[in-house]
Amino acid sequence: MILSQHRVENYRNIQQAEFCPGPGLTVICGRNGQGKTNLLESVWLLSGAKSFRGSKDQQLVRREQPYAVISSSAQRDDGRTEEYRIVIGGSGSEAAGVHPGRFGQLDGVDFGRATNLAGHFYAVVFAPSHLSLVKGSPDGRRRFVDAALMQLYPGYIPVYRRYIRALAQKNALLRDAGRFEGAEQLLDSFDLALAEAGGEMIRRRREYLEGLFAIAEETYAGLSSGSEACSFSYRPCAENAEELLAKIRAARPSELRAGCCTVGPHREDIQIRIGGEDARAFGSQGQQRSAALCLKLAEARQIAKITGSEPVMLLDDVLSELDGARRDFLLGKIEGRQVLLTSCDAASFHNTAGGIWEMEAGHLRQVQ
Ligand SMILES: Nc1ncnc2c1ncn2[C@@H]1O[C@H](COP(=O)(O)OP(=O)(O)OP(=O)(O)O)[C@@H](O)[C@H]1O
Ligand SMILES: [Mg+2]
Missing domain, CATH: 3.40.50.300 (P-loop containing nucleotide triphosphate hydrolases)
Structure with a gap:
């Protein structure tokens, strides 16, 4: 392109x-x-x-x-x-x-x-704010994965939206669940919607990240002339939709206490380690920037591989x-x-x- x-x-x-x-x-x-x-x-x-x-x-x-x-x-x-x-x-x-x-x-x-x-003009951007990919909260890392998936698979967009909508509705309900009858049944239906869309999100995230991390780790080794190793890992909150549903159901009492959804892809994170240590807490500014950059370079390679088009x-x-x-x-x-x-x-x-x-x-x- x-x-x-x-x-x-x-x-x-x-x-x-x-x-x-x-x-x-x-x-x-x-x-x-x-x-x-x-x-x-x-x-x-x-x-x-x-x-x-x-x-x-x-x-x-x-x-x-x-x-x-x-x-x-x-x-x-x-x-x-x-x-x-x-x-x-x-x-x-x-x-x-x-x-x-x-x-x-x-x-x-x-x-x-x-x-x-989305899905026509392919681009990868790296800006100073992307340092937050390594330094910032899990939220930014999830956004990184979701944005990449939306660009690669436009079908991910409706799945993501379904999940976010069900999440917002269930959160609102959890906040005042004690206050009206029939709330439990409504919560059950949100659980089903969350598990269905969430299971699909996990499947896509895992498949995409496995390939991405392998490239990013290799790139980091090159960038640091082999003097440092950087490792990335993603542990999904459940293996599939069924397991996710079981975990959400099991979390119901604690969710009611917390007043919000505590289990699901909206709570996942990516772990980044440099030289075996947590990059967020221990990495230097240059190391953190290098790790973020490697994720972005790997994103470009993934786009080329999956779409056949260089971003x-x-x-x-x-x-x-x-x-x-x-x-x-x-x-x-x-x-x-x-x-x-x-x-x-x-x-x-x-x-x-x-x-x-x-x-x-x-x-x-x-x-x-
Ligand atoms: N809607 C807008 N209308 C007019 N000017 C705007 C608008 N939004 C941003 N700007 C101006 O654009 C300028 C910033 O441009 P930009 O961020 O592209 O700078 P830059 O060349 O990248 O600078 P740096 O080297 O500091 O990153 C600011 O002066 C800002 O006031
Ligand atoms: Mg600028």
Whole structure:
């Protein structure tokens, strides 16, 4: 998959920008706060996912403007070109005849909500906030797995939604279960729904993570020149839907006491160890960043393996905190793929064959 042309209008601080990245490395450089991450984020949205910065759609639209437009061409590995268009309506967009929210078109066909674009444009993004994959709470690691699965298997989205909906309803019921008759029966039906969707989530997570971890561990060994071992593991809360149902049923008294669902995929986690120790508590900043990066590089390999399509790599400020050997390994590892990389330091890229663009106050210009 290659992004061949990308154009944005009224996107965050960018009034208008357009560029045609090459098939290899493209560097977007510039001082802090100029719009480098904004540009990368606009490319990421082509995947159908929401902002990797957790921003609401409205925040993506340039201040004082009703809507933003992203229009791009991407070349698939079979040579076909696809035309993407995303329109994001901000507050007050209706007066301009645009729905509030994020909507997508592919080759001129309306796809409705931009999330329906999932499974077409493949990308992997690594931003400083992804350090939380290693450092942060289990919640971020679950989001990482779920987002990857949604991109790879659009069928995962309805399963996930069913689970989350049943979870929210059951949690609400658990909070005041003592207060009305028939609550137990209702809880039973939520248990069934949770076990059905949850069992499917576990099956997908396990299958995906087994492959992912093997690649990530091998990549970490290369990144650290074999001097450190990093291991990843996932222990599901149950083997399958039946076992999950039994565990949820057994937990009923404690769930009633706690007032929330205590068993299920929404409580799972991934364990990351560096040199045998918990990376979250003991890893150095560079080690944690390396582990998070390896998960992302492995994600790219998994996408290529499963879909047959190389994803576009979006690396936001990834080189800071990595020593020279790790930088060289990383830049070697991403060869053969299209990579868009942001950096405050253009000087370190003057010898690369790739294009270099400078972002200044939302204006983009090519410098190499
Ligand atoms: N909706 C918006 N409208 C106008 N400007 C916005 C909007 N959202 C964000 N910005 C501006 O975009 C700028 C930040 O851009 P961005 O995060 O892309 O910077 P950057 O070049 O990646 O900087 P750094 O090197 O510090 O990461 C901020 O100055 C912010 O005020
Ligand atoms: Mg940035």
